[in-house]
Amino acid sequence: MSNGPLAAGVLPLLPLRSAVLFPGVSMPIDLARPASVEAVRRATHHGHRDELHNLVIVAVQRDPMNDQPGFEDLHPIATATRIVQVLRGLPGRMTVIVRGLERVRLDGLERVEGCDLVRYQRAAVSPGGSAMLTALAGVLRDLVKRHESLLPASRASQQRQESVQEALDERDAARVGDLVANLVEFETLDRVALLQQLDGGERLRKLVELLAQRCNELEVKRDIDRSVREHLSRHEQEAVLRHKLRAIQAELGDDDPDSWLDELAERLDQKILPEQAQLAVDRELARLERMNPQSSEAVISRTYCEWFADLPWLIPERRVDDPGLDVNLEDARARLEADHHGLDKVKKRVLEYLAVRRLAPNQRGPLLCFAGPPGVGKTTLAQSIAATLGREFVRFSLGGVRDDAEIRGHRRTYVGALPGRLIQAMKKAGTHNPVILLDELDKLSGADLRGDPASALLEALDPEQNDAFEDHYLNVPYDFSQVIFICTANEVGAIPAVLRDRLEFIYLSGYTLEEKLQIARKHLLPKELRDNGLLPALVDASPAAPGSLRDQRARNTSLLVAMRREGDDPVPGAIEPGVEISDAVLELLATEYTRESGVRNLQRRLAALLRDVAMQKAEADLESFSKPAVLEVEDVGRILGPPRYREELMASGPRVGVCTGLGWTPTGGRLLFVEVTIVAGTGKLRLTGRLGDVMKESAQAALSLIRSQAERLGVGHVAFDKRDVHVHLPSGAVPKDGPSAGIALTTALLSALGGRSVRHDIAMTGEVTLRGHVLAIGGVREKVLAAHRAGITDVILPARNRKDEPDIPAAALADLRLHFVSHVDEVLALALCEVPARASA
Template structure:
């Protein structure tokens, strides 16, 4: 928001709404009360000194309400362009024109924002930073800032690109860069100690020396399988912290047709597995699979890393492919990753987060991605350096996947 104000050459004002539960914080107090003050909107305008600042309302999703009123309702007048030219503050007792102000609000989630208030805003969803973006931020901003704060020159501490990538992948897991900034500070402190104690005159951080400075890696990331396997398919998942690969494993056991799903799957993902299972049953003869396999065998579908909750429909074609592979004995190519929702008739429906999923596939060493035809338009959002190294295969039906 500060950068927007700088670009527009306007003044910038910020107020935090986290935990605000008193309507008077927005509209002000009436002058009859001792210690009465104008509301924070009028105070912000006074601080700006202009009628058209960029006004940031931070953490609007964390507003509260109690017996003193509902500040979210008071904000309806502030954010409604048809009303805010006559904004009323109890302290000023005169209408104030806010129509020239550019209001920007921030929120981690829209679920807690009252619907009437949300209707008065244009919602712009901003995805988390990609791995490449985090690398550039660390090179151009975080590390130079920490070097300056710790009194280290560039000639005293150098961190190569491979070491930065290792820190991003194995020591942080986040949408932003707060923890990455902390790790940069940790490296600077350790380096400063080594230099001050006389152990070293200069510290060069490489992937091999990262563990000596930051300890053992805290996170792992998915990698492509080393060989083609039967009943194991690499899927692509999207989380709040970015994309990741997701292996789906299927095992066929003697039994009476029981379908077991494990790996802490959510309801939507379980329904995707059921849809994939029903689709395979309806088309079994076309893939030389015993049409009565479900009467003689139990099927177990497992998604590893069972401690991590998983949900969403985008693993539909992944589970269907793993089922066909396990039942037919045909191995799946190790360099292929896939994502897409499946219907009972085998249609492949669009998914979200293709950019993040593609970056995770590239990081894992995959070379081919199977995606829904309707997501073909999203390929342009993927960085060119990654796009050039991946082969994208758009599909409309499960038959094309197999």
């Protein structure tokens, strides 16, 4: 062919974007460019006897995106090609089947009548050493057999087997290289490099290298696939089987077992979630779709997604109006008055809080903590705030919480993991801005091996950081910034310091006897009458109480209207209560059957009385059921037994060595009787009654004060070194401590040593120094109320506690005389009688 048409000449050009045509190989080419279609038409226009008939030059473009390549845009080595068949399709498009003949080198390009013509000459191919080519061809055939054995069975076809066999049977080394280069799926750049290589030996070496690399890749892929198949878990096999089962059930028309997944996805689609929460849900749903629905992992993922669907989420750019902005302070004041008797200072502070929330809704207000003894209305105050603001109310107790996971939640790696109590409270509330009451904050356990729940709670309560609280279970930030947190506690000192620093305390002290009687009459009695079925008409007409404060208030109002009050005119159409209780019975319950600052035990005793009446009515006929029963004072002892708290009432008369002190407890104030007796001995001081170190030191200081001023105090005749002093405080099982019994100890000691009696109608509290000064103490309100309950008429207080007088209820001040003293001499002048005590009857 050295003198044939392929030695040199001009032929039409078919540029290819990415395909490569090797000599000796046939392939189809789809033509869409007008120049290419015209090149085929020109090549087939020659007569069959013309040597140039059906001949074209196929070259590879450097840039596949170039629609009109120039000479510089073509690789210099191309393939002289014969057109075997032309298949015409849509206008302007056709498919040709061509077969490569040999390599040619391009010398130039010109465009004639819409067709690209190239000048070419036969490429000078270097055959290389025949022995080396034969050896490389043999290696290449072995690699082809290895390559075909590594291919998956899906790749096998009759046409490919024929192409492989053709390459194996070929004896021309150069032709073997072109056949293999076309057979194996090399990268386009590698194919172009093989076409451009004119040295036969180098071309075969490059081909051996590429084919060996390709075989290694297939071997690694085969090993990985085999390892995956061998280690396919039982769970995944079941997933495949269940997928087939679902397909069978769908064909049979059975219910879709994945309907719950679709419902869950639909619920989540209807939720507007923050960005991080949405990403977590999408990721979990994608995992859930690939799981076996009956597996434990699927149950965990399903529960996790359901929490996201159930929780209320706050989107910063979609904030809704706060219903607290429309709060009416007059309505709030009336509501507080209806729900709570007394507590004027507390109500004032709550109204101030509501007013600030109305005027500055976006300001993060203080964190309120209602502190006081049990039963004084801390929880109901929080309910009133929620009802006034029109918000949902959720309460949970922190008593006994030892693990910070109770606050932050458990991580999902644990069996039975759940979110913390705060997230659970938000789910229960169903809104992003509820009022959450953290009850019994002082019962929160301290830090130990299980963590520090107080520190975990701090992140949620601190207004500066609770907009991104991260629960361990959810593992995404949750916004608590719109939640109003209110805390309650009995002892402020027991609250962890890290929380105490961020709380504003509102102290609720105990009630006076008059306040207790009013609360029992207006609030406790109507509720217990209804709960015990003693107002049958109202019970039948009212629905079951859902627990909201608004519904309870409506019921109480109806009950108050229906009840007949002493001295009031009957209300037309009012319903007769099933029992009548006089104020004398309520006073007896409050004084001799309960001894507390609140009214919780009073409510229990009242309920016990009404249960007895309910039992009698249930056993009687219908006629007697309609008649109201009357509870008298005599009935109280029959139903409740003998009184329980008579020992703390005022003493019957003046006594030597007995003084009435006042103490403070978490449940309110109480009387402390100090008893002193003098016996022969060696000057020792004996203290009993389970006294703490501070109270023991107060007794020692009082005795030292008396001994140092014995002559002035009238006990100079006492031989202290021959007398032992025994100080005892009754109720020995109850621990007692503190310095406030100092003046009571001094008075009792001086009374016993001097033989002068102490007034039984006077109580005192105050710390005493060695110089006789009386220092300030705490708990004045509770102590004065305790004295008032016990029937005391005079109370001695330190002069520095005069500032606490406004906190004392007016009802107590009306019955008491307060004496403010600064020195122990004033105490003795008020408490000691002028004449020696006589034997009391």
